[in-house]
Amino acid sequence: MRKLHLGVLGSGSGSNYQALHDAITRGDLDAEIVMVMSDIPQARILERAREHGAPHAVIDCRGFASKFPSESQAEVALTMQEAKVDLICLAGFMRLIKSPLLDAFPQRVINIHPSLLPAFPGLKAWEQALDAKVAETGCTVHYVDEGMDTGPIILQHRVPVWPTDSYSSLHQRIQEAEHQLYPQAILQLRMKMDGPYEA
Numbered sequence: 486m487r488k489l490h491l492g493v494l495g496s497g498s499g500s501n502y503q504a505l506h507d508a509i510t511r512g513d514l515d516a517e518i519v520m521v522m523s524d525i526p527q528a529r530i531l532e533r534a535r536e537h538g539a540p541h542a543v544i545d546c547r548g549f550a551s552k553f554p555s556e557s558q559a560e561v562a563l564t565m566q567e568a569k570v571d572l573i574c575l576a577g578f579m580r581l582i583k584s585p586l587l588d589a590f591p592q593r594v595i596n597i598h599p600s601l602l603p604a605f606p607g608l609k610a611w612e613q614a615l616d617a618k619v620a621e622t623g624c625t626v627h628y629v630d631e632g633m634d635t636g637p638i639i640l641q642h643r644v645p646v647w648p649t650d651s652y653s654s655l656h657q658r659i660q661e662a663e664h665q666l667y668p669q670a671i672l673q674l675r676m677k678m679d680g681p682y683e684a
């Protein structure tokens with residue numbers, strides 16, 4: 486069986502991308518990151534990809550601040566197909582993915598989100614959790630559909646909320662859990678995958 490080819494999409498720091506890279510380097514995840522793309526040209530995730538020598542590219546979103554135009558999604562799909570990506574991993578990608586990309590990678594786009602979905606979808610889920618005064622929150626890896634942080638759940642990790650938590654302390658604890666969870670979830674998917682992944 487050949488290595489699973491991962492494509493990563495991110496808009497920010499890329500710490501989850503880094504966690505995938507590190508899991509592969511340690512030998513914990515039999516995969517290769519063959520393409521990293523961002524809608525933000527100056528995003529740290531692209532710098533990390535450059536440092537790792539990983540193929541990377543900027544997505545041209547036609548000047549839209551938050552929309553992800555169909556033409557841009559089709560271009561991402563083509564780039565990912567040309568890179569022979571098996572699985573697209575969203576890692577802090579902040580635009581909604583729709584049919585052009587989802588159709589090109591059916592059941593092959595996954596996301597990580599910093600809450601126990603379906604609780605607290607959307608932005609700054611750790612702030613939502615602290616404001617809601619819940620005793621625990623966590624993180625979720627799920628398949629992507631056309632909704633915001635919806636789609637079948639693959640794996641979750643619970644994280645306690647302490648009475649002394651600030652937004653940043655809780656965010657940090659959730660991110661540490663995310664960095665463990667994402668490689669684990671991909672490993673779990675890898676076990677189930679067949680067809681295109683056979684050599």
Ligand code: GAR
Nearest residue numbers: 497498499500501576577597598599
């Ligand atoms: C992560 O916490 C991820 O769960 C979140 O963005 C952060 C990206 O951090 N994603 C969402 O909120 C998706 N709705 P990173 O760039 O350091 O990986």
